[in-house]
Amino acid sequence: MQVRVRYAPSPTGLQHIGSVRTALINYLFARANGGTFVLRLEDTDRTRFSEDYVKNLYDTFEWLGFYWDEGPDVGGPYAPYIQSERFQLYQEHAMRLVEAGAAYYCFCGEERLAGLRAAQEGSDSADLGYDRHCRGLDPREAADRVAAGEKAVVRLKIPLEGSTKFHDLVLGDIEWKNEDVSPDPVLLKSDGFPTYHLANIVDDHLMRITHVMRAQEWIPSAPFHIVMYAAFGWEPPQLVHLPMVLGPDGHKLSKRHGATAVDEFRKKGYLPEALVNYVSHLGCSFEEGRDLFPLADLERLFKIERLNKAPAVFDYQKLEWYNGQYIRMKGDAELRDLVLPFLAQEGLVAEAPSEAQRSFVLSAMPLVKERLKFLSDAPAMMRYLFEAPPLPAAEEFISKKLDKARAAELLAAGAALLSACDLSDLPATEARYRAEAERLGAKFGDLMAPLRVAVTGSRVSPPLFESIALIGADEALARAGKALASLG
């Protein structure tokens, strides 16, 4: 069987971790089986739709680095791939169900529904949801009222008795008593647009989708989707319900857990490789004894059987670790290009960096690569390479071991030695400093500390000699001089 899967986001918000995970799993399944991955825009909620979200969708996936074989932008044999452009189709199919007696017009207004809900909440009755008030209306009369312009929705008739069963490739057989299925869900809204339920069944069928892979939150609507397929006389696709992604508190991942929009991760300086690698492993495993999987390997290794049933908690710390791993795997030039925008944002380099800036930043990469957790750490970590740090407070020079006078003495010695050293010869430079430390009866680290603070503005910094080699001995000397003066 030719596998065809789809990612069907609703452009009513920014692309977030949960939906991207669904997209990724669908994509990997398609790739692993030589199938087709389809993007379909489910823009049927006209009240929440925004073109900005469509743009965000495209930006997100371009950044993440995986793409669809068919979709609104690339086209395909089942176009259009935007549901608002398929409006007529849903109308026709809804009519089909009404005419077949599988669905009916409902004229209940918002007020009636709200009252119903209030009454149900107040009572101890187990009944919840629509009371099927219009189900018994005469179809002909109903049709006349609609023809006369009365507002109506179309509802699906859920059988009053019996049960509906389906097979899920991860969860196995699932059976629902029809009395527990949502009572007659709306298929066509009063604005004429379909609900997700109608649109997704019609399109999945028309687009020959073979596997529907979506989060477990959809399980409760699966039974009436099955009812709908039967009403149309269609063969339903394979159902695959993916484990939910939870926040650290065990609830469905949402904004209140921190960053959840892919855009936020991008702005924080996460690498798409890290995000993809990490997210692919939420509720899914690939191969034992290994943690780092490039996208190509995920595509090759993915198996439905390796999908988990239990929900997974999103662990920001582990994602951070992945990010560090992928940063360290970058070549200097590539990392430089990734870091440049972050430096530009802080004004350390021009928006369009000069060749000199580019090569300067390139040569600084070895100093920061293994220290960066996020690309966004770069400006703070590298600022001293671009400009003299503010004069450090005297306490910065003084440690448990060094008092002010001793710190000043070591700083002076360290600075003095600088001009005598060839900074392009690191081992030799270090040897000279070690000898100097010994001569002064100090530890090597103690000799380095005050100089480090003077030059970098901090007790913690990338390697000192390499840093000085980058900014130049003159600049380092100038900073040391100022610091020395401040120490009196």
Added chain:
RNA sequence: GUCCCCAUCGUCUAGAGGUUAGGACAGCGGGUUUUCAUCCCGCCAACAGGAGUUCGAUUCUCCUUGGGGAUACCA
């Protein structure tokens, strides 16, 4: 409330009747190191509980408990 799904270290997971229950992140402790980081080594840490089935259950069944999800003219 009702229905549904789920259940191995704190977290992500491996395990598919017999294992010292493995790995990763985090945590803790060491080592390397010019600070930090990287890197290396070690430690801590789990089969929710109870009945069955079986010679033998983490693994199969049932119950309990716990967690999550759904209960919209949103997806």
